[in-house]
Amino acid sequence: QKEVEQNSGPLSVPEGAIASLNCTYSDRVSQSFFWYRQYSGKSPELIMSIYSNGDKEDGRFTAQLNKASQYVSLLIRDSQPSDSATYLCAVNMKTSYDKVIFGPGTSLSVIP
Amino acid sequence: EPEVTQTPSHQVTQMGQEVILRCVPISNHLYFYWYRQILGQKVEFLVSFYNNEISEKSEIFDDQFSVERPDGSNFTLKIRSTKLEDSAMYFCASSEARGGQPQHFGDGTRLSIL
Numbered sequence: 001q002k003e004v005e006q007n008s009g010p011l012s013v014p015e016g017a018i019a020s021l022n023c024t025y026s027d028r029v030s031q032s033f034f035w036y037r038q039y040s041g042k043s044p045e046l047i048m049s050i051y052s053n054g055d056k057e058d059g060r061f062t063a064q065l066n067k068a069s070q071y072v073s074l075l076i077r078d079s080q081p082s083d084s085a086t087y088l089c090a091v092n093m094k095t096s097y098d099k100v101i102f103g104p105g106t107s108l109s110v111i112p
Numbered sequence: 113e114p115e116v117t118q119t120p121s122h123q124v125t126q127m128g129q130e131v132i133l134r135c136v137p138i139s140n141h142l143y144f145y146w147y148r149q150i151l152g153q154k155v156e157f158l159v160s161f162y163n164n165e166i167s168e169k170s171e172i173f174d175d176q177f178s179v180e181r182p183d184g185s186n187f188t189l190k191i192r193s194t195k196l197e198d199s200a201m202y203f204c205a206s207s208e209a210r211g212g213q214p215q216h217f218g219d220g221t222r223l224s225i226l
Contacts, residue, residue: 097168102155
């Protein structure tokens with residue numbers, strides 16, 4: 001089983017809609033979860049971190065974590081064309097103190 | 113906002129040559145990392161570094177790789193004898209603490225091995 005899985009997409013949403021990005025992970029005792037945004041040819045940019053079950057909101061972004069289901073998601077409200085990028089889910093496994101495991105990313109396209 | 117800086121942005125090297133990639137982490141960060149991303153693939157952890165020693169490394173980080181903090185600001189990744197398959201984006205990252213604290217990435221160095 002792959003450690004961090006995401007739908008590769010592309011996910012297309014109209015401008016102003018909610019984009020929903022999903023991620024599952026294999027290590028049940030993982031502690032820390034991150035969403036990064038990566039524009040083509042650029043480096044990962046941290047959007048949010050989440051550590052406990054429930055929702056965490058930051059502006060137009062909401063991260064949701066369900067450790068029992070080993071599932072983390074990112075909602076982007078009022079999607080803008082500038083949100084078009086690849087979104088990387090990243091997990092810090094309990095088995096490793098430093099290593100962050102990245103998923104393959106979901107490509108999001110926001111259509112004007 | 114403080115940022116991680118990497119140089120050069122693009123490095124072209126002949127196969128078999130040594131290459132050094134340089135990074136200046138965020139000034140108050142104590143934990144440093146290197147990741148790589150082969151074109152079209154996911155970001156992969158290489159190594160973490162704290163207090164002048166490697167704290168963790170992946171199976172990718174074999175004997176051809178080494179890291180060093182030669183002074184108070186720079187953090188380097190050396191690849192001793194480059195191979196074609198070393199062609200990738202190499203990202204440096206840093207964090208204030210370890211154990212799952214957010215890691216902030218530099219813009220990366222694109223390494224092309226000919």
